[in-house]
Structures are given as structure tokens and as C-alpha cells.
Amino acid sequence: MSESAQTVSASATTLMRVALRLLWRDWRGGELRLLLLAMVMAVTSVSGIALFTDRLERALVQESATMLAADRVLSGRQQPPREWLQEAAQRGLATAEVQAFASMVFSDQGNLLVAAKAVSEAYPLRGELRVSDQPFGAAYTDNDGPARGEVWVESRVLPGLGIDVGDTLYVGDGEFVVSRVLVQEPDRQQGGMMDNAGPRVLMHLDDVPVTNIIQPGSRVSYRYLFAGELAALDVYADWVREQSDGDFRLRDVRDESQEVSEALARGESFLLLGSLFAVLLAGIAIALTARRYSERHFDYAAIMKTLGCTSNQISAIYFGILLSLLIIAVVVGSLLGWLVHEGILILLQTVIPIALPAASLTPFWLGALTAFICLFAFAMPPLLALKHTSPLRVLRKDLVDAPLSTALPYVFGIAGALVLIVWYSQDLLISVILVGAVAGVALLLSAMSYLLLRTGSAAGMRAGSAWMLAMSAVRRRRRQSVLQVLVFSLTIMSLLILALLRTDLINDWQAQLPEDTPNHFMMNISDSQVAGMQTFLQENEVDANPFYPMVSAGLLTVNGAPAPHPWDDDDDEQGRSTMTERSGDNDRDADADRQDTEAGGADATDRPQRVENRQVTWTAQLPPDNEVVAGSWWAEQSIPGRVSVERDYAERIDVNLGDELVFRVNEQEVTAIVDNMRTVRWDNMQPNFFFIFSPGTLDHLGATYLSTLLLEGQEKLLLNDLLRQFPTIVVLEVDALIEQIQSIIAQVSSAIELIAGLVLIAGALVLLSCVNATLDERFRENAILRTLGAGRKLIMTSLLIEFAFIGLLAGVIATVGAELSLYYLQSEVFQQEFALHYWVWIAGPLAGTVIIAGLGFAATRKVVNSSPLAVLRQLSA
Amino acid sequence: MTAMIEARHLSKQVATSEGQLVILKDISLSIDAAEAVAIVGVSGSGKSTLLGLMAGLDSASGGDMLLDGQNLSTMDEEERAQLRGRSVGFVFQSFQLLPSLTALENVMLPIELKNDRDARQKAANLLQRVGLESRLQHYPNQLSGGEQQRVAIARAFASQAKILFADEPTGNLDAATGARVIDLLFSLNAEFGTTLVLVTHDDRLAQRCGRMVRLVAGEITEDVSVDVAANVGDAAHV
Ligand SMILES: Nc1ncnc2c1ncn2[C@@H]1O[C@H](COP(=O)(O)OP(=O)(O)O)[C@@H](O)[C@H]1O
Numbered sequence A: 001m002s003e004s005a006q007t008v009s010a011s012a013t014t015l016m017r018v019a020l021r022l023l024w025r026d027w028r029g030g031e032l033r034l035l036l037l038a039m040v041m042a043v044t045s046v047s048g049i050a051l052f053t054d055r056l057e058r059a060l061v062q063e064s065a066t067m068l069a070a071d072r073v074l075s076g077r078q079q080p081p082r083e084w085l086q087e088a089a090q091r092g093l094a095t096a097e098v099q100a101f102a103s104m105v106f107s108d109q110g111n112l113l114v115a116a117k118a119v120s121e122a123y124p125l126r127g128e129l130r131v132s133d134q135p136f137g138a139a140y141t142d143n144d145g146p147a148r149g150e151v152w153v154e155s156r157v158l159p160g161l162g163i164d165v166g167d168t169l170y171v172g173d174g175e176f177v178v179s180r181v182l183v184q185e186p187d188r189q190q191g192g193m194m195d196n197a198g199p200r201v202l203m204h205l206d207d208v209p210v211t212n213i214i215q216p217g218s219r220v221s222y223r224y225l226f227a228g229e230l231a232a233l234d235v236y237a238d239w240v241r242e243q244s245d246g247d248f249r250l251r252d253v254r255d256e257s258q259e260v261s262e263a264l265a266r267g268e269s270f271l272l273l274g275s276l277f278a279v280l281l282a283g284i285a286i287a288l289t290a291r292r293y294s295e296r297h298f299d300y301a302a303i304m305k306t307l308g309c310t311s312n313q314i315s316a317i318y319f320g321i322l323l324s325l326l327i328i329a330v331v332v333g334s335l336l337g338w339l340v341h342e343g344i345l346i347l348l349q350t351v352i353p354i355a356l357p358a359a360s361l362t363p364f365w366l367g368a369l370t371a372f373i374c375l376f377a378f379a380m381p382p383l384l385a386l387k388h389t390s391p392l393r394v395l396r397k398d399l400v401d402a403p404l405s406t407a408l409p410y411v412f413g414i415a416g417a418l419v420l421i422v423w424y425s426q427d428l429l430i431s432v433i434l435v436g437a438v439a440g441v442a443l444l445l446s447a448m449s450y451l452l453l454r455t456g457s458a459a460g461m462r463a464g465s466a467w468m469l470a471m472s473a474v475r476r477r478r479r480q481s482v483l484q485v486l487v488f489s490l491t492i493m494s495l496l497i498l499a500l501l502r503t504d505l506i507n508d509w510q511a512q513l514p515e516d517t518p519n520h521f522m523m524n525i526s527d528s529q530v531a532g533m534q535t536f537l538q539e540n541e542v543d544a545n546p547f548y549p550m551v552s553a554g555l556l557t558v559n560g561a562p563a564p565h566p567w568d569d570d571d572d573e574q575g576r577s578t579m580t581e582r583s584g585d586n587d588r589d590a591d592a593d594r595q596d597t598e599a600g601g602a603d604a605t606d607r608p609q610r611v612e613n614r615q616v617t618w619t620a621q622l623p624p625d626n627e628v629v630a631g632s633w634w635a636e637q638s639i640p641g642r643v644s645v646e647r648d649y650a651e652r653i654d655v656n657l658g659d660e661l662v663f664r665v666n667e668q669e670v671t672a673i674v675d676n677m678r679t680v681r682w683d684n685m686q687p688n689f690f691f692i693f694s695p696g697t698l699d700h701l702g703a704t705y706l707s708t709l710l711l712e713g714q715e716k717l718l719l720n721d722l723l724r725q726f727p728t729i730v731v732l733e734v735d736a737l738i739e740q741i742q743s744i745i746a747q748v749s750s751a752i753e754l755i756a757g758l759v760l761i762a763g764a765l766v767l768l769s770c771v772n773a774t775l776d777e778r779f780r781e782n783a784i785l786r787t788l789g790a791g792r793k794l795i796m797t798s799l800l801i802e803f804a805f806i807g808l809l810a811g812v813i814a815t816v817g818a819e820l821s822l823y824y825l826q827s828e829v830f831q832q833e834f835a836l837h838y839w840v841w842i843a844g845p846l847a848g849t850v851i852i853a854g855l856g857f858a859a860t861r862k863v864v865n866s867s868p869l870a871v872l873r874q875l876s877a
Numbered sequence B: 001m002t003a004m005i006e007a008r009h010l011s012k013q014v015a016t017s018e019g020q021l022v023i024l025k026d027i028s029l030s031i032d033a034a035e036a037v038a039i040v041g042v043s044g045s046g047k048s049t050l051l052g053l054m055a056g057l058d059s060a061s062g063g064d065m066l067l068d069g070q071n072l073s074t075m076d077e078e079e080r081a082q083l084r085g086r087s088v089g090f091v092f093q094s095f096q097l098l099p100s101l102t103a104l105e106n107v108m109l110p111i112e113l114k115n116d117r118d119a120r121q122k123a124a125n126l127l128q129r130v131g132l133e134s135r136l137q138h139y140p141n142q143l144s145g146g147e148q149q150r151v152a153i154a155r156a157f158a159s160q161a162k163i164l165f166a167d168e169p170t171g172n173l174d175a176a177t178g179a180r181v182i183d184l185l186f187s188l189n190a191e192f193g194t195t196l197v198l199v200t201h202d203d204r205l206a207q208r209c210g211r212m213v214r215l216v217a218g219e220i221t222e223d224v225s226v227d228v229a230a231n232v233g234d235a236a237h238v
């Protein structure tokens, strides 16, 4: 007895062998292929996207670090204490020092206003200095920087001064040899006006005293650069903040370029959302196929039980099957993921000029882990339910086990989905919104489908019998129908959300920086120069843009009370600064000049009011990309003494239409009434203003003018002539920055297209497996109907109606759900303006109807085309 | 000698929407080793239910069920499964082969579950015994009903069970095919010395067993010995 008991219990290897055989043999049946496909899909999309974002993000971090030539920068108009550099070095950080100032340089032939920059030996800490030996010559890397007594200059300097490489150039009292032509420096756009006021002359830091240029009161931008471990940087940043009582702050690249960091943040959110959808859809497909697979295997389990298999052994066998599937899916999916991301990289070669760092292994782990979670949450419950199959099934075919109708699989599925959502979004907000949207859809769905099932059947009484047949099928399978509507609407909803988000994001970006975005700012233009410059531009066939008068204005009072400081409530936030203000200031930490003034001298103990100076303008025409949202823009004959305020800024300083504002402009007080509020595109790299006055208000107060130019390639040489003819103007060159932003946006857009495509595949998989799920039952029902005399045409029509009805229902729910989710996503996550997508309200339901009807019809066509006898015999066997 | 199968006051009732439905009441029956017993009765009389209880596929509402000396009523499903793997073989009306496995693999399954290394060889031998040596690699849907039932018989004997339960084994077959399947069943049964419980609604088939138990509405109304020799000739006429 005990001996026989031993021989009877099957060993693990035996069970595994049985599992592998079943797996191998079942491969012929469709479910396993779909199941594996869904799992491969999950792994592929996760690992592919993760690989891509992993490498892209490393590349972008590297590239953006090069925008600073460091990981962190400390800057100020005053020189920060030198000991801070030593402190940083002691903490294991690499350091470098930069001083930038505008200066005239001379040669024997002429002079030129340049942006001089003196750097210590360690500069640059990140990125590369590219140089060449002759103007416009082949570039190579030289990170050593100029030696003492030498300068490196940008190509434009040489013709401007009539000299060549090897000749002498004077900066202040210093005499220097031009040893190299500077082609590219990583942090060219940093430092505001000091760095952008002309072509670059790069010199050694220790040569600065020789020039005698820097005197007390000179405008110099001092910058300390740091690079090193993230943790060490953070600790040091805290130390600096404590030391300086908050006056100095270490900045990273996100502080530097709102445009880039916003594009990156949105792109990342989209990719995360996309891979989340891809995985959830794959998860649904896995759940559906696993369920169908296990329904087919109830008989298997029952038969194996009669052959002596215990429940645990049945579990072991199906666990073995799942494990094998998992391994295959992870291997195949990782390979495909690698291929997918390599494919994208090849596609993007032109927009990703930088060499990408090697990928880490993390994406593969993410893929495997996702497959694991999907498997256990979505596929395991129905398969493990097999162990509860009663062996009595072999005697009583009609015995319907109900293990699958228990709540367990749903609990597992929802828990798994939650884990995935929180994990992927890494952001509770997105998670909450998604869960909310899903729950909302589910609720809406049950209410609507109940209603519709009622009215549908009522209408069926009057319409033809095909309609009646279809409606009774929907009602008979009410639970299944509701599940189908749920799955279809979730799938369509995900696809709609992604498609709409994608379109909105890409449109937004294209509008932000179109191809012909002006890439040079001309500032400090005097009243008398405007006409001459316009002629100059016309003669050289360069398109002129509007000339904006510009003057610095400080807001003193609002309706007689001292103006609140706009950014008082969160010190850390710099707030918005306009392109003009950012460029015009060498210390971006203070986004506008802060002046301390005695406002309300009665209370002498009061802290003096901080007045923020803003660059303001006046114009009769509303500038492009500005939109009036309250009040109305002044007409041609406008009354002096009116002002237009940017809406968000108005909110922060608590200003309303009709309020009376008093500004101080060049030591004079100016009063203006708020006439309207505007919205402004801050990220369009164009002149933007918080305050715009009506013409006639500030005209007498000595403004200078500002305009923009689009100059590309060789056209830049025109700047030399322009500056020679108008030596007092300042030109800011932002072409490199704009190009950089455009290339980053192009990369992110491509990534977005890709993920949307992957999600589409996942969605198609779900639709297919969902339609397949009811196939057996349809076969049987239609065979019976046909033996009862229903014609093929009737059955086909009724099938079509049934699927179209479910599709329509799903399409409507999906559209509502998508718009609701988009409303939250766009306003809370993507910082976009939400607007209803009217066409979707037609396209969504229509697409649902057509796609589901088409898919369903294609899948069930063979139901109708097979002979009823064959079907009945096959099903009874 | 002790009985191979013994039912003591066995009863089965199920709860339905119309209240308690009594399927079997107070069944007492004892079957010796190597005995062949036919259970007959009209459709719905409770034959399959009784077979399920005797084979340990289901548990009784009352009474005791002893199989190979072990009391099924006191065992849980896991223990019953192990007992089935050791001692019981089945042949069903609808064959119950695993559709995705070949004929050979179907027969191998119970042998493999006993960790037998020679599963392939033993299964091939058995299939040869039932005359399907040329169909080893065929899938069930490539075989006729009679052939499928022969595979099922080979599988039933593959586990070297002491007891064989057959529920209407010819129910899905035409008369001639059914007769050949029954011949095969009986000859293998004789060869292996197996105890056979055969459920059928066909009285003539029942005549080939040494004993016939009749069920009417869940109760045994008749339990008689049959002169097997006298009936062997009949089968030829079926
Ligand atoms: N689990 C069950 N629930 C409801 N009715 C059952 C159940 N099992 C059997 N029956 C009923 O009990 C009766 C006997 O069934 P069965 O043993 O299959 O009869 P037989 O095999 O003799 O045709 C039938 O009327 C059947 O419908």
C-alpha cells in the first residue's frame, strides 16, 4: 500500500513534462498563441519603450548638462565667495570658474563689441569645446581652453576686426594672440546679455586682471560650475543655501530652459501613460485569452482528475504552462523590444545627432517584471481555478462549474492593474485620474447598458426579426455583453486618449517654435536708429519683424495700496520671466531688477517695499500669440493711460479690470487703468510682456526698441555689417538654443508616435481576443438556430447588428470617458488648455460601431459558413 | 474474501430550485474482485450518479462507500484522486480523450503520472492490443468514434487499475462498432482480471456481465446473476 502510494504520486518533472506537452500541442489552438502574443506584446512595449526612454533620457540629461557645461551652476552679479569653490572641491565635486562681460576689442584695423568670457582650466566640466584652425574650418575637440596670453574667437570676429588666426587682438590693456577659431561652446546661451551681446572671445581666467577691464561697478557675470555625484551636489546645494541665507542658489538645467524642461516633462508623461495603456491593454488581452483557454481546459482538468491527478498536481501542470509562457514571452519580448528601440534609433538618427549612451539592463527587468505581474494578476486566477474542476464533469457534461464567476480573478486583475498604474505613472495624480476614469466608465456603462438593453428590446418588437434576434442575443448574454462593452470601451478610450493627446501635443509644439521662428534679438535700439535699421534689413533682403519700444517699469501701487510682490508666497519659484528679461539680465535668479524703495515713509520700521522692475512696451496692435481674455483690446484711436496685463500675473498681484496702477518709469510716476487681460505663449521664444501700455502713455520716457530677426547659416555674417553700422545695439543670438529645443521636441514627438502605434497593436489584440471569447457559444447557438430553420442571411444580419450595437455603445462610452480623462490629464498633467474635440464625438461612436462590427463579423463569419451538423458534432464531442 | 466495491445505504440528493431532489436512496451493493456487474435502468434512473459515487468522483449525501478496502466517505478529494490514480480506470460514453494530445500521448498520460519511465513503450503496446498500432500519432478528431473509444479503453487499462468503470461505452457508437468495442473491453477485462462495473440502458449488453443490477428511480429493484455462457452467442446477433 505505502509502496504503491509512492509510485502513484507524479514527480515534478513528470508534471512539467505533461505541462510542456500540453503547451506544445495546444499551440495549434488559437488561444495560446493569442495569450503568448499578448504577453510578448506587454514585454515588447515595456522593454522597448523603457530602453528607448532610458537611453534617450541619459542622452538628454547629458546633452542638457552640456547646456550648462556643468551639472549645477552658481551665478551672481557679485562674485560669490571663493571659499565656496574650495568647499565644493573638498566635497569631491569638480569645479570651474567663469567670468563673462561685454567688451570692446581692438585690432590694428578696427574694433568690435564682443561677449568676452574668461574660464579656468577645468572648464568645461560637461560638454565639449569645438575649435578649428581657420574660420569656418573643420572642427575638432579641445577641452583645454585657451592658454594664458591666447584667445579663441568665433569666426565672425576675424572679418569683423580684419585679422586672421595668429594675429594680435587687444582686450582692454591686454594683448593676446588669436590661437584658435571657436566653433562651439556648450554653455553658449548661458549668462544672458553678457554672453550673447556679440561674438565670443574666450580667454584664460588668470588673464582678466591684465586687461584692467573689470572695475568696481562693471557688469560682470560670475559663474561657478560644479559637476559630480547627484547626492553630493544636493548636499552642497543645501549648504550654499544656508551659507547665503537664500541669496544664492545652485541651478540645474531645468531652471535654465523652461521650453526644454516642459517639452521633456510632457514627453515623459506621455510615454509613461502610453506604456501604461499598452500594458493594461495587453493585460486585458491576457485575462481574456487566459479565461478562454481555461474554459477549454475544464474538461482536461476533469479527465486528468479521473486519471488520478490531484488538485495540486493540476495546479502544478498549469503553473508549468504559465511559467513556460512567461519565459518564452520574456525572451521573445525582450528581443523584440530591443529591435523596436533599435528601429526607432535608426529612424531618429537624423534628429538625434548625439551618440547615445549604452542602455542599462533595467528596461529588460521592467519588461520581465511587467510580464510577471500581468501573468499573475490576469492569467493565473482563471488557470488556477482549473484545480477546482469537479471530476464529475466527465459524467455530466451539463455540469457547469462556476469557479470563474467568483470575484477572485477580478480582485487579482484590479489589484494587478493598480500595481501597474502606480508603478508606471509614479505619480499618484495620474493613477487616481485613471482609476477614476475607469470606475466612471464602468458605472456609466452599467447604467447605460441596462437602459439600452431595455429600449433595444422594445424597439426590436417593431423592427425586423434580425434586430430581434440580435437584441435577444445581447440580452441573453447580458453579463458577457456588458463585459464586452466594458472591454471595448476601455480599449477605444485608451486609443482615443492617446491619439488626441498626441495630436494636441504635437500641434502645440509646432505652434510653439515654427520653422521660421526668429532666432536673434536686437536690443538697445534708439528711437533714431529704427528707420535706418529697417532700411538696412530691406537692402539685405532680411524680413523685418515689429520693433517694440521697451522700458523698465516698476509697479508701485494698485488702487493706491502698495503693490503685492508677485512671487512672495513661494520663494523657490522664480516665476515666469519674459524672453526679453531673461536675455537682458545676467543673473537669472532675479528675474527682474529688484529695487528697494521707501514706500509709505510714515512707517519707518517697515521692511522697504520690494519693487519688481519689468520690461514693458506699448503698441496699438496686439502682438501675435497674445489673446485678450477679459476686456477688449484698444482700437486704433486708443486713449493714453491704459494698460493690458498678462492674466496669470494679474491674478498673482490681485489686479482686476478697471484697477488703477501706478508705475515708476525712469524716476517718474505713471498712472494707468487696467483695460484688458491677455494670455501669452511663454514658450515661443519671442518678445513677451507682462504689461503692454496704450500708445501715448510712456512715449516720452526714453524707451529703447527691441526687434527680432531670422538668420540662418551664412546669413549670420550680416551681423558684422549691422553692428558696424549700428555699434550701440545689442544682438542676442538664440539660434543654437532654438535649434536645440526643436531637435529635442522632434525626438520626443517621434517617441510619441511610436508609443501610440504600439498601443494601437495592443488594442487590436484586446478587440480580437474579446471577440474570440464568445466564439464557441456563438457556434453552438447559430448551429441550433439554423437547424431550426433560420437562414444564413438572417443570422449574418443579426450578428452584424449585435456587434454594431455593442460597438456603438462602447464608442459612445469611450468618447465620454476619453474627453473626461483628457480634461483632467491636459489641465493637470500636461499643462495644456483643454478644448472639446468635437469631431471625436462623431468619430468615436462611429469608429466603435464600424470596427467592432467589422471585427466581430470577420471572426464569426465562419460560424455561419460551417455546416450546422459539423458544428453540433464537434461541440458535443 | 472482502468485496472490491461495497456500498452501504448510499444516498444522494441535490438541492434544486424546486427543493431537494432525491437521486439515489439507500443503495447497498457489494461487488467482488474480478466480478463483472452491469447497472441497467432507463435514462434518468440514477446510473451515472451511482457510478460517480462508486468511483469516488463525487461524494454521497449519506451512507458509506468502500473501494478496494478504503472508505471513500472519510477521504478528501485529494486522497480520492490518488486512489483513482492507483486503482480505478474509466471508459465514458463521450470517450473523454484530451483533444490536443495524440492517441499515444493520451494513453501515456496515466502511465506517466505514475512516474513510469517506459510510458511510451507500454502505451504503444496497449494501442497495438486494441488494433491501433498504425494510428499512434493521430489526434482524437482524426479518429472515428469506435477508434476513439478503443484509445479510451487502452488508456483505461494503461494504469493497471483493479477496477474499471464504464458509463454507456457504446452510447455514441453504432451497433456493429459498439459490439466490437464491447468484445475488446471484455477480453481485456478477462486478461487483466479487472473488476468491471458497466453502466448501460441496453439489457442485451448487460447480459454479457455475470450480474445485473437494475435501478428504477434511484432504487435497486433487481440484482440477479446471469448465465454468461448462455448469452455470449447473443452478442454476435446484435
Ligand atoms: N447535480 C445534479 N443536479 C440536479 N439534478 C441532477 C444532478 N445530478 C443528477 N441529476 C438528476 O438526477 C437524475 C439521474 O441522473 P443520472 O444519474 O445522470 O441518470 P442516468 O445516468 O441513469 O441517465 C436525472 O434526472 C438528473 O437530471
Ligand SMILES: [Mg+2]
Pocket: B047, B048, B049
Ligand atoms: Mg447516464
